[in-house]
Amino acid sequence: MVIVLAHTIASAYLYIRNPDRFGLHRTDTRVESGDSPSTCSSCCKQSHYNSSLSENFYNEExxxxxxxxxxxxxxxxxxxxxxxxxxxxxxxxxxxxxxxxxxxxxxxxxxxxxxxxxxxxxxxxxxxxxxxxxxxxxxxxxxxxxxxxxxxxxxxxxxxxxxxxxxxxxxxxxxxxxxxxxxxxxxxxxxxxxxxxxxxxxxxxxxxxxTRRKSVCESDSHIESLIGLCGELYDQDAASLQIKVIKYLQQRTQAQSAFLLLVVPDTQELFCQVVGSKVLQEEFRFPGQTSCFAPALERKKPISLDDLPKDKRQELHDIAGTNINSFLCVPVRRKGGEDLIALACVLNKKGSERFCGDDAQAIRKCFQYTATVLTSTLAFQNERKLKNQTQALLHVARKLFTRLDDLTKLLREIMQEARNLTQAERCSVFLIDEDELVAKVFDGISAGEQQIEQEIILPKTQGIAGHVATSGQLLNIKDAYSHPLFYRGIDDSTGFRTRNILCFPIKNEDEMVLGVAQLCNKKTGPCFTQFDEDIASAFAVYCCISISHSLMYQKMIDAQSRNSLINELMMYHMKVTDEEVTYLDVDIKSVYDIHPDFDQFSYAPRTLAEEETPGACMSMFEDLGFISKWRIKKDCLIRFVLMVKRGYRNPPYHNWMHAYSVAHFCYLLIKNLKLEEIVGDIQVFALFVSCLCHDIDHRGTTNSFQVESQSVLAALYSSEGSVMERHHFAQSMCILNTEGCNIFENLSSMHYTQVLDLMREIILATDLAHHLRILKSLKEIANNGYNTESSRDVKLLLCLSMTSCDLSDQTKNWKNTKHIASLVYQEFFSQGDLEKALGQNPLEMMDRDRACIPDLQISFLDNIALPVYEVLAKTFPRLQEVLQNVLENRSRWEKIGQVLKLRRGNSSQQLTVEQIIALDSDSEEFEALKQANAVNGR
The missing domain is CATH 3.30.450.40 (GAF domain)
Structure with a gap:
């Protein structure tokens, strides 16, 4: 268009300057009308002239x-x-x-x-x-x-x-x-x-x-002003940024005032923080979709005063605080998207009756450069607000968790903190009790204030709290009186007016509602906001944890009280009577009065009658010098020994007689090896007491069975391993803490702590899994020698001694060993029967239908017992006779195995444990089978 106009103007100008020259372009009509030849000749000359000019002069192309x-x-x-x-x-x-x-x-x-x-x-x-x-x-x-x-x-x-x-x-x-x-x-x-x-x-x-430069100058002026505005947008406070943006909009559009309505994307809620140059003390927040600004939100196009319904213009007046003559509202889109971040509003244009399209364009231009900064600052401010709220929640959590011991005080604290977090006037917390909502404190006050405790009970399905309790969904009611679930009776009776309500559930991790918290009347706004809902939801988590733990804590206290009563009852019935003490409170026998070979490794302690074993224990304490050295009161020792004896159950093998025989072998080690000179006095004292206590309250089952059956003991100790051993130690401590039974009471503080630590380590060492872990280190000590200055070597030697004592039945004569094997397999097969009843497949040694006892015994001796006594004999050559006894017993088991092979069918499955053990190589059956097989060529 510009080119055509320019060409027209130029042609007109040239024509005015020289019209004759331009007239030469006109065609001579005389040639066409058939004039005379002379005339044609003249015309031809003129035409040749015109053609020459057209070709050589003008050449307009x-x-x-x-x-x-x-x-x-x-x-x-x-x-x-x-x-x-x-x-x-x-x-x-x-x-x-x-x-x-x-x-x-x-x-x-x-x-x-x-x-x-x-x-x-x-x-x-x-x-x-x-x-x-x-x-x-x-x-x-x-x-x-x-x-x-x-x-x-x-x-x-x-x-x-x-x-x-x-x-x-x-x-x-x-x-x-x-x-x-x-x-x-x-x-x-x-x-x-x-x-x-x-x-x-x-x-x-x-x-x-x-013209273009003039337009550019004006544009440059606006751009410079806009760049200057962008340079000023460095504040981290959204209100300060809004003041600067509003000031620019007022200058650019010649508006008397302006404000920004920020949009909450999820709810389309609008809130205003700044009007003109004034920061509002409380932000003005209202639902956008039902306001006069709804057309701008829906159409996302500018609206003017004419677009506002007259009955809703009062909202605009309430925000602006002035009379409105002209108005322009421009939606501001998020950069790179269609979502709105704000509505930019300018009021009362100076020098004109209304705002124009250029004003709307100027506002859009402004936010092309400032929207990102504004949204980033708002996001930062929200994050900072969230951080503050999170810190407040952590502070609340700390306060709540200090009230776990008293549920009523905890509920008061919850209500107080809920009011503080959401700026509510009142708060109530209801706990669900079957089909009822129970509020012990209806309108919470601070936990430090005094008030009469009274319960308010409501049906679980009644009212707003009941709806939230049954649905499990948060309910934010902006106008309480218009809600169908609201009950006005309480307001009528108390004179309190409920404007709005935020009611939220308190749920556990399984989404089960434990209670309901109900907040009334937002103090800093017309209603509770989305932010209040988020805070309430987060706060509900802490409420749930604290209430659950408080209830659990109360149950635990009740359980502890019941357990204390039960323990008190059990200890009362286990209590050693004065008559029993008096019976043993006689002169302690010499060990040689019990048996002349009592201090010899060849002596079998199980030959002593069980009722005489407590006295034998007293004799060993006396003979080893523990009573005088550690100042043990005689009656205290009697009570301790009898309490330990009562602490053992009566399974076939792991009973009091086992504990007594283990303690006797420990006595032999200390007596014959002078072990106190090697490991120390307090160490041998701890070792001997540990031998007496090492299997207290044994159930006749293994650690693996306790874990697999998910027993109470496994629940207590499985995470640490060695389930039964830890239980034995705990029971030992229980006896020592019983009045009149603490044989360590006269030890110094250092020795007292030391002996308990040693007992723990020694008793835990009876777990064969622990022994197998340290066996390599024990062999190194046997090969390289024992270092008395090394605490590690002392502990290893104590553990070795404990294991050798625990297995000492294998070092006695064959008659004793056979008897012990019978007891052990009775206990093993009993566990195997339990495992079968539970649908499990027991190990071979636990299964009476599959176990080959001689083979199992030989395997046990080769892999467990013999390595123990080989290391012990190498460390202490005096114990070679003990090792020889174990080897002799092993050969006996081999012969029994041969007898079983000589039996027809090579099977022991039809025999009882006692019958198998009775198949001795000295028996008549062995000789008869041997001769018969010789005749048959076997």
Missing amino acids: AYLPLLEAKTIPELRLAIRNAISSIVSQLDHVVVYLKNPTTGIVEADGGKTIPSDGLLWHVFHQENVSVTECPSTLLDPLSDCLGLSEEEQENHSVICIPVPGKSEEGSIGIIAASFENGISVNVHDSRFEYLKKQTSVCYQLIKSSTN
């Missing part, structure tokens, strides 16, 4: 690019092409035009016109000039044209000044070179036409440039 040029560089290029087209003999052309902005006359590349010489002279004289090419030394023209020295000698130049308006002189100059001998007329009309055409096109470009 060459001038069209001038009209299409939009900038000065484009015009210079069009001029060069035009003059080269109309005068083909020109070979070098340069065009200088005045820059409309700076006024400098320059060619392409920013080269300015020389300040002297022919170009300068012709530019100011404004006449076309043709002359021989001047020398470079005399004139810069040749350099401007780019002529070589050879071309300078045989070329001429023509300089054509371009006139401007009368008051501004020349606006440019065209210089061209051509070879000498070519005739160029300075008065050629083609040059005159080119000058005029160039002048017109230059003026059009200059006018367009000035």
Whole structure:
């Protein structure tokens, strides 16, 4: 359109200056009408003249690019092409035009016109000039044209000044070179036409440039102002940023006031923090979809005062705090999305009755640059607010968890903190008790205040609290009186008016509702907000944890109380009577009065009657010097020994007689090896007491059975391993803590702590899994020697001693060993029967249907017992006889195995444990089977 208009203006201008010349283009109608030949001849001449001019003078196709040029560089290029087209003999052309902005006359590349010489002279004289090419030394023209020295000698130049308006002189100059001998007329009309055409096109470009520059200047001013605003948006406070943005909008749109309504994306809730330059003390928050701003939210297009329903304009007045004459609301989209982040509102345009489209565009332009900063700052502010709320919640959690011992105080604290977090006037907490809601404290006060405790009981399905309790969903009621579930009776009776309610469930991890908290009347706003809902949901987690733990704590206290009563009852019935103490409170027998070989490894302690074993224990304490050295009261020792005896159950093997025999072997080690000189006095004392206590309350089952059956003991100790051993130690401590049974009471504080630590380590060492872990280290001690200064070696040697005592039945005579094997397998098979009843597959040694006792015994001796006594005998050569006894017993088991193989069917499955053990190599059956097999060639 601009090109056509420019072409029209240029043609009109040229026509006015020379109408005759333009008239030559008209067709002579006389030729067409058939006039006389003479007339035709005249017309032919005229037509030839016209054709010549049309071809050589005008050649208008060459001038069209001038009209299409939009900038000065484009015009210079069009001029060069035009003059080269109309005068083909020109070979070098340069065009200088005045820059409309700076006024400098320059060619392409920013080269300015020389300040002297022919170009300068012709530019100011404004006449076309043709002359021989001047020398470079005399004139810069040749350099401007780019002529070589050879071309300078045989070329001429023509300089054509371009006139401007009368008051501004020349606006440019065209210089061209051509070879000498070519005739160029300075008065050629083609040059005159080119000058005029160039002048017109230059003026059009200059006018367009000035208009554009004026528009750009205005735009630059706005952009500079907007850039300045962006530079000021460094605050981390959203209110401060809004003040600066609002100030810019007021200046840019000439508004009296402005404000931003920030949009909550999830709920379409609107809130205002700043109006004009004033930060509101309490942000103004309201639902957007039911407000007068709903059209802007829905259509996401600007709205004016005319678009607001008259019955809802009061909302706008309430926010602005002034009369509204004109109004413009522009939705602000999130950058790169369709979601709205705010509604920018300007009020009362100065000097005009209404805001226009340019104002809306200016607001949009503003937020193209500021929306990201504003949203980032709001997000940062929300994160900071969330951080503060999280810290507040942690503070609340700390306060709540200090009230776990009293549920009533805890509930009061919960209600107080809930009110503080949400700025509510009142709070109530209901706990669910079957089909009822129970509130022990209806309207919470701080836990430090006094109040009469009374329960309020409501049906679980009644009211708002009942609805939340049954649905498990949070309920935010903005107008309580309009809600169908609200019961007004309490308000009517108390005079309190409930405006709004936030009721949220307190649920555990299984989504089971434990209770309901109900908040009334938001103090800092018209209703509870989405943020309050989020805080309440987070707070409910802490409420659930604290209430659950408080209830659990109360149950635990009750259980402990019941257990204390049960333990007290059990200890009462286990209590050693004065008569029993008196019976043993006689002169302690010498060990040699019990049996002359009592201190020999060959003596079998199980030959002593069980009722005499407590006295034998007293004798061992006396003979080892423990009573005098550790100042043990006699009656205390009697009570301790009898309590330990009662602490053992009566399984076939792990009973009191086992404990007594283990303690006897420990006595033998201490007595014969003088073990106190090797490991220390307190160590051997702890070892001996541990041997007596090491299997207290044994159930006749293994650790693995306790774990697999998920017993109470496994629940207590399985995480640490060695389930039964830890239980044995715990029971030992229980006996020591019983009144009148603490044989360690006269130890020093250091020795007391030391002996308990040693007992724990020694009793835990009876777990064969522990023994197998340290066996390699024990062999190293046996090979390299024992270091009495090494605490590690002391502990290892104590553990080895304990294991050797625990297995000592294998070191006695064959009769004793057979009897012990019978007891052990009775206990094993009893566990196997239990495992089968539980649907489990027992180990071979536990299964009476699969067990081959001789093979199992040989395997046990080879893998467990013999390595123990080999290490012990290597460490203490005095114990070689003990090792020999174990080896002899092993050979006996081998012979029994042979007897079983000699029996028809090679099976022991039809025999009882006692029958298998009775198959001794000394028996008549063995000899008979041996002879029979010899006859049969076996």
